[in-house]
Amino acid sequence: MSTFEFLLQGLVIAAQPMNLFYALIGVTLGTAVGVLPGIGPALTVALLLPVTYQLDPAGSLIMFAGIYYGGMYGGSTTSILLNTPGESASIVTALEGNKMARAGRGGPALATAAIGSFVAGLLATIGLAFIAPFIVKLALVFGPREYFALMVLAFVTVSSAFGDSTLRGLTALFIGLALSTIGIDQLTGQTRLAFGVPDLLDGIEVTTLAVAMFAIGETLFIAAQGVKGPDKVEAVKGSVWMNRADWARSWKPWLRGTVIGFPIGAMPAGGAEIGTFLSYAAEKRLSKHPEEFGHGAIEGVAGPEAANNASAAGTLVPLLTLGLPTTATAAIMLAGFQQYGLQPGPLLFATNPQLVWGLIASLLIANFMLLVLNLPLIGLWVRLLTIPKPWLYAGILLFATLGTIGANPSVFELGMLLAFGILGYVMRVFGYPIAPVVVGLILGPLAEQQLRRALAISQGDFSVLFTSPIAAGLLIVAALALIVPLILRARGRGEVLSQMAANED
Amino acid sequence: MKHIILASLLAGAMALPAYATDYTLMAPAAPGGGWDQTARSLQTALQQEGISKNVQVINVPGAGGTIGLAQFASQQKGKANALIVGGYVMVGAILTNKAPVTLKDVTPIARLTGENEAIVVPASSPLKSVADLVAALKKDPGSVSWGGGSAGGVDHIAAGLIAKAAGVDPTKINYIAFSGGGEALAAILGSQVTVGISGYGEFESQIKSGTLRLLATSGDTRIPGTEAPTLKEAGLDVSVQNWRMVAAAPGLTAEQKAAVTADVQKLVTSKTWQETLKTKGWQDTYLSGAAFEAQLAKDISATETILKDIGLVK
Amino acid sequence: MNQGPLNKAGERRPDWAALVIAAVLVAISGVIFFDAARLREVSGYSPVGPGTVPMAIAVVLLLLAVWTVIAAFRGDFPEREKQEVQPVAWVIGGLAAQMLLLNTAGFSIATGVLFAATAAGFGKRKVWISLPVGIVLCLVVWLIFAGLLQLSLPAGPLERLFQ
Numbered sequence: 001m002s003t004f005e006f007l008l009q010g011l012v013i014a015a016q017p018m019n020l021f022y023a024l025i026g027v028t029l030g031t032a033v034g035v036l037p038g039i040g041p042a043l044t045v046a047l048l049l050p051v052t053y054q055l056d057p058a059g060s061l062i063m064f065a066g067i068y069y070g071g072m073y074g075g076s077t078t079s080i081l082l083n084t085p086g087e088s089a090s091i092v093t094a095l096e097g098n099k100m101a102r103a104g105r106g107g108p109a110l111a112t113a114a115i116g117s118f119v120a121g122l123l124a125t126i127g128l129a130f131i132a133p134f135i136v137k138l139a140l141v142f143g144p145r146e147y148f149a150l151m152v153l154a155f156v157t158v159s160s161a162f163g164d165s166t167l168r169g170l171t172a173l174f175i176g177l178a179l180s181t182i183g184i185d186q187l188t189g190q191t192r193l194a195f196g197v198p199d200l201l202d203g204i205e206v207t208t209l210a211v212a213m214f215a216i217g218e219t220l221f222i223a224a225q226g227v228k229g230p231d232k233v234e235a236v237k238g239s240v241w242m243n244r245a246d247w248a249r250s251w252k253p254w255l256r257g258t259v260i261g262f263p264i265g266a267m268p269a270g271g272a273e274i275g276t277f278l279s280y281a282a283e284k285r286l287s288k289h290p291e292e293f294g295h296g297a298i299e300g301v302a303g304p305e306a307a308n309n310a311s312a313a314g315t316l317v318p319l320l321t322l323g324l325p326t327t328a329t330a331a332i333m334l335a336g337f338q339q340y341g342l343q344p345g346p347l348l349f350a351t352n353p354q355l356v357w358g359l360i361a362s363l364l365i366a367n368f369m370l371l372v373l374n375l376p377l378i379g380l381w382v383r384l385l386t387i388p389k390p391w392l393y394a395g396i397l398l399f400a401t402l403g404t405i406g407a408n409p410s411v412f413e414l415g416m417l418l419a420f421g422i423l424g425y426v427m428r429v430f431g432y433p434i435a436p437v438v439v440g441l442i443l444g445p446l447a448e449q450q451l452r453r454a455l456a457i458s459q460g461d462f463s464v465l466f467t468s469p470i471a472a473g474l475l476i477v478a479a480l481a482l483i484v485p486l487i488l489r490a491r492g493r494g495e496v497l498s499q500m501a502a503n504e505d
Numbered sequence: 506m507k508h509i510i511l512a513s514l515l516a517g518a519m520a521l522p523a524y525a526t527d528y529t530l531m532a533p534a535a536p537g538g539g540w541d542q543t544a545r546s547l548q549t550a551l552q553q554e555g556i557s558k559n560v561q562v563i564n565v566p567g568a569g570g571t572i573g574l575a576q577f578a579s580q581q582k583g584k585a586n587a588l589i590v591g592g593y594v595m596v597g598a599i600l601t602n603k604a605p606v607t608l609k610d611v612t613p614i615a616r617l618t619g620e621n622e623a624i625v626v627p628a629s630s631p632l633k634s635v636a637d638l639v640a641a642l643k644k645d646p647g648s649v650s651w652g653g654g655s656a657g658g659v660d661h662i663a664a665g666l667i668a669k670a671a672g673v674d675p676t677k678i679n680y681i682a683f684s685g686g687g688e689a690l691a692a693i694l695g696s697q698v699t700v701g702i703s704g705y706g707e708f709e710s711q712i713k714s715g716t717l718r719l720l721a722t723s724g725d726t727r728i729p730g731t732e733a734p735t736l737k738e739a740g741l742d743v744s745v746q747n748w749r750m751v752a753a754a755p756g757l758t759a760e761q762k763a764a765v766t767a768d769v770q771k772l773v774t775s776k777t778w779q780e781t782l783k784t785k786g787w788q789d790t791y792l793s794g795a796a797f798e799a800q801l802a803k804d805i806s807a808t809e810t811i812l813k814d815i816g817l818v819k
Numbered sequence: 820m821n822q823g824p825l826n827k828a829g830e831r832r833p834d835w836a837a838l839v840i841a842a843v844l845v846a847i848s849g850v851i852f853f854d855a856a857r858l859r860e861v862s863g864y865s866p867v868g869p870g871t872v873p874m875a876i877a878v879v880l881l882l883l884a885v886w887t888v889i890a891a892f893r894g895d896f897p898e899r900e901k902q903e904v905q906p907v908a909w910v911i912g913g914l915a916a917q918m919l920l921l922n923t924a925g926f927s928i929a930t931g932v933l934f935a936a937t938a939a940g941f942g943k944r945k946v947w948i949s950l951p952v953g954i955v956l957c958l959v960v961w962l963i964f965a966g967l968l969q970l971s972l973p974a975g976p977l978e979r980l981f982q
Contacts (some may be wrong), residue, residue: 046541143697144681167890171844171883177876178847184568185858185869187682189601189656189817192873193854198575201568201602216914223906223940322694322711390941394934394953397910401917401930402960406970408566414918422911430840431897448872453681456865457650457698563971647864679864 006353007129010361019062022055023362023369026063030070031373035077036403037084037211037396041312042329043407044071061359065366068333069121072312073370076113076305081106081384082396084215088206089272089308091438092280094214096293096300103296106382107240112250112298113305114374115242120258120306121367124313127262128320129360135314136321139267144453145465147267149474151447154274156478157281158439168432176440179204186445187452199412203445208404210438212417215400217424217434219393224425240379250302253283257306264307265314272311273442279307281481313363320356527559529581531589533573534566543617543749544590546785550777556768569598575606581754585761588614592749593659596808600818601657608801612753612762615769616797618782619748619790621724622663623705624736625717627696635721635739638700639671646677652689652698656682657817659747660689660702662808663723665815670741675814693717704747706786748790750797766793836899837891844884851877909940925975926965927957 013019026048033044048067055063075090080097093113100109127135142150158173159166182193183203194200242250260282261275283303284293293300312329319330387395404417424434451465458464466472528551532544544562551557565573570591581587589611599607626632632641641649646668653660661682665675681698683689690708693701694716701708701717705728711717712731719733723745727735736743753765772778773791782789792800812818855870855877890896913936920929934953935946943949958977965972966981 140691140695143692143695165895167883167886167895170879171887174876174879174883175847178851178873178880181851181873181876184602184655186655186684187865188869189661189682190858190869191602192858192869193851195854198568198572198602198604201572202566216910219937220907220910223910223937224902224904225900226903226906318691322690390938390943390949393910393941394937394949397914397937398930398934398953398957398960401914401933402964402972405921405926405972406964408564409921409971409973410565410572411918411921414914414921418911418914418918421914425907429899429902430836431899444872448867449684452865452867453683455867456679456681459647459679459864460866462866561971 006357007361010354010357010359011364013058013358014062014361014365019059020365020369022059022063023066023366024373026066027070027366027369027373028066030067030072031074031077031370032070034071034074036074036406037078037207037215037400039087039207039403039406041068041071041075041087044074045329045333058358061355062362062365064333065359065362066369068312068329069117069309069363069366069370070373071329072309073114073117073374076117076308077110077381078399080109080113080301081381082215082392083218084396084400085210088210088438088442089276089311090305091210091214091273091435092276092304093301093308095280095435096297099294099296100298100301101382101385105296105298106385107378108242108246108298109296109301110378110381111242111375112246112254112302114371114378116250116254116257116302116306117309118367118371119254120261120308120310121313121370122364123255123258124262124265124310125360125363125367128313128316128363129357132317132321135263135266135317138263139318141470142267143468144450144457145468145471146474147450148447148454148465149471149478150274151443151450153474153478153481154277154443155447156481157277158436158443159482165431168430169436172427172432172434173436173440176437177444179209179437180441180444181448186449187456197412199410204416204441205408205413206438206442207407208413208416209420209441211400211404212420213424213427213434213437215396216417216421217428219397220421220425221428222389222393224429240382246298249289249298252286253279253299253303254306256282256286257303257308258310260303261307261310262314265311266317267314272308272315275307275311276304277439279303316363320359527561528557528586528588529561529563531563531565531573531577531581531587533570533577533589533591533595534564540570540590540592540749542785546778546781547588547590547751547772550772550775550781551768553777554772554775556771556775568602568604570595571598571602571604571606574599574608574611575604578606578610578755583756584754585757585765587754588765589752590749591752593747593804593808596805597657597659597662597812600809600812608752608805611755612757612765613798613801614751614753614762614766615773615793616748616750616790616800617773618787619724619746620704620706620788621722621728622660622702622745622747623708623712623722623728623733624663624667624720625693625701625708625712626699626720627693628716628718629696630699630718632700632720633718635734635736635741638720639673639741641699642668642671642673642678646673647679649679649700650698651678651680651700651702652683652692653680653702654683654689656680657812657815658682659704659745661815661817662811663743663745664702665811666743666745667736667741669811669814670736670743675811676816678815709786746790750801769793834891834894834896837887837896841884841887841891844880844887848877848880848884851880906940906942909936913937913940921973923975925978926961926972927954927977928975929973930957930960931955 029048030044033039033048034041045068075085075087076093076097079085079090079094081101083094083098085091085094097109097113100106159169182200184191184201191201257279260279264275265272280300280303283299284290287293287297287299289297315330319334401414401417404413427434454464455462466475530544530548532541534540541564548560548562551560565576573589574591574595577587577589595608598604632638651664653664661680664678664680668675668678683692689701689703690711692698694711705722708717712719719731721733721736721739722728722731723736723743725735725737725744727733751769753762770793809818851873855873858870913933916936917929917933920932931950931954934956935949938949939946961972961978962981964970
């Protein structure tokens with residue numbers, strides 16, 4: 001049978017009413033758990049995997065795919081509505097999405113996230129089916145020096161989330177970088193900045209920092225405004241649905257997000273959040289409405305959300321073709337596959353075509369069910385914002401701490417949550433942007449480790465960093481991204497550019 | 506009992522005899538990792554075989570399991586129904602982190618599973634055998650980069666032991682630590698590093714498809730279905746296994762310890778557990794009682810020596 | 820964090836709060852220097868060792884502190900709105916109470932206290948209503964996540980009734 005026939009056969013099986021029902025249950029459960037701040041897709045899949053064991057292989061595979069996509073998507077809802085990203089891949093979504101929600105445009109923001117996720121998931125799954133072997137070759141070319149160059153590029157793009165002051169943006173970034181060095185140094189096993197506290201040996205959990213700085217910092221900041229503001233937010237201004245202009249401004253970012261997210265997801269050390277950073281920066285540079293960035297630009301939701309979902313499908317490329325679990329989520333999926341007798345690896349497509357294509361068909365169906373479930377729910381979700389403030393924020397803190405306790409029920413972790421929450425509040429008061437702290441915590445260790453690995457392999461020869469064509473190319477792009485705006489500013493367009501710079505809060 | 510009813514609706518009712526102990530089982534790792542999977546498989550097997558009516562898994566992640574271990578030793582002292590999952594990684598982590606609570610502070614019950622380390626090279630590599638690898642190491646240890654898991658972990662220890670057995674200064678090995686999962690494998694497949702060292706399961710499908718060449722494995726016997734020698738057969742006196750175990754709380758009476766040991770014994774011989782081993786691809790290395798305690802003491806002292814030799818522990 | 824005097828337009832007074840921030844940055848930088856200095860350079864093959872990157876971060880933080888001082892004297896920091904202290908204290912108190920109660924009183928009671936304290940911070944001071952509501956809500960959450968999904972959420976006296 002040909003590739004196409006296998007896929008068609010898989011789709012026919014997956015589209016049976018009972019299997020559609022399992023997909024719906026999977027998506028619902030995945031969204032319900034994934035929506036909790038601090039519980040990302042990895043934990044969602046780990047928690048819900050046993051539920052699928054009770055079904056027949058086809059049904060459980062489909063429900064599993066539903067849980068995976070549901071968990072991926074769940075994080076964006078809270079990001080947009082409550083400014084509390086559920087996981088690192090939806091931090092960028094909060095930047096523009098929450099601004100939209102506060103302006104009464106939460107509906108279109110959720111819609112562009114859902115449809116963007118669907119489009120990206122669809123294209124990336126098709127990509128998985130047809131160009132996986134090519135993509136995986138590209139991914140393997142990436143060694144430590146290429147990753148280092150990619151991280152340099154990511155650092156440069158971070159500046160687009162700096163807000164209106166370079167000083168405060170850089171300070172926030174370097175506070176994040178300083179936090180990122182806490183814990184055991186992976187390359188030498190030595191502890192840094194832990195001062196004998198065992199709870200710090202593993203470093204600071206990204207989700208803890210993100211939940212603390214966004215959810216708790218935000219709650220404190222709003223509380224400190226006192227009761228002078230209105231008791232509730234106006235949830236819907238204009239249509240709850242996307243209008244013509246929204247569509248026109250969304251479709252290109254969806255496609256670009258997919259193109260950026262898919263290959264980066266396929267790279268063993270890429271990670272979903274890198275794709276979202278790059279997509280956000282790209283949209284900001286390409287947008288016809290750059291002045292809206294920082295005040296709720298729909299492109300800033302559409303692009304990163306698409307990139308996030310495309311990279312989720314991208315993760316499956318090395319997993320299925322090489323048996324390489326490149327993220328925590330993928331590692332748990334690997335455990336899941338083994339339950340179905342699937343041994344991912346180079347021989348998988350040859351030895352087990354039915355199961356592979358069944359999985360891919362399940363992913364397509366699950367992706368579709370996600371849209372079916374979430375579009376009608378958008379009206380309901382935005383109603384969340386009409387809950388009176390006291391109960392809304394009490395609920396946010398309940399679920400934010402639930403996520404943290406669920407991942408690690410330790411008093412120390414809650415103490416860090418509180419400390420970083422206060423830090424997030426103080427930074428808001430003084431006009432510091434929040435996102436660069438979290439970005440620094442994510443990118444810092446990646447860049448440092450890849451640099452040191454590259455230099456160890458070359459036994460101290462710095463020239464290796466520039467001699468690979470891919471690494472050199474990425475570094476040139478990074479240099480251009482840094483220099484071009486400076487030249488433009490020097491040529492008297494500084495005012496436009498400083499308006500472009502997003503004001504985060 | 507509301508959640509039990511709900512759980513049965515979702516998970517399917519199980520026949521539960523009424524007499525057994527309710528165990529609490531600590532996985533000193535985040536949900537999803539190896540120890541967590543071991544704990545959750547134990548949970549399923551203990552419940553399904555009716556050895557325990559209700560088993561609760563508690564995750565306490567952090568620092569190679571040492572945080573969970575410390576919490577377990579202090580909070581569960583003297584409780585006969587508390588168990589913790591652990592393994593060889595913990596031995597190394599206790600030493601490198603200078604953890605105040607060690608395996609001496611709990612009651613080891615039994616070793617459950619184990620995995621041999623595999624030493625691999627890309628198919629295109631000029632290194633064809635362990636002898637080639639040793640020759641390259643002797644010529645210039647820095648030019649041989651080893652890709653494996655985190656520093657001070659079992660992969661790093663095995664690389665150090667190989668160098669030492671080959672007569673090369675273990676501090677001179679060029680070990681490149683990667684974060685777990687597939688990152689090391691990707692670097693090996695992309696020929697970014699000279700040789701890869703990690704658990705056999707991590708490389709299995711690549712070895713079978715011929716993209717990686719297996720030079721040797723680290724156990725006492727060969728892995729069935731492979732042709733590569735053990736390190737001992739290849740002339741290097743090295744034997745390492747990454748094992749997982751289960752331990753009970755400190756301060757138990759002899760009877761309590763015997764009861765727990767009996768329950769674990771019942772578990773490992775059960776059909777459910779044997780099937781779990783098969784589906785997960787875990788090797789059964791069950792060892793309990795005095796024999797396990799002696800082996801554990803031996804592993805700890807050997808690990809301490811090699812970590813000092815590599816220069817990770819002073 | 821203490822409140823510096825607000826800048827009035829046209830006045831060239833240093834922004835004291837910004838100077839405090841600069842001092843904090845210097846302190847962080849000092850801690851990193853102190854810590855990085857004691858690291859051993861064990862990986863002989865990479866010239867960038869475990870201490871190099873922390874050192875670099877510490878240097879940049881020092882430079883940023885200097886920049887912050889300059890900005891403080893030039894009045895470059897944005898004006899700050901008046902912050903109400905009492906609601907913030909309620910929320911922080913709620914989080915602290917949850918942290919301290921979690922392992923003894925269990926998830927529902929500890930988080931119920933947080934719930935009521937947060938609501939109080941936002942103006943709903945009728946604790947005799949919000950506390951029971953919060954505890955019941957948290958218990959339902961506990962039953963779903965700990966009971967059904969096997970998440971390890973600490974159990975207290977209330978949860979043990981359902982075990």
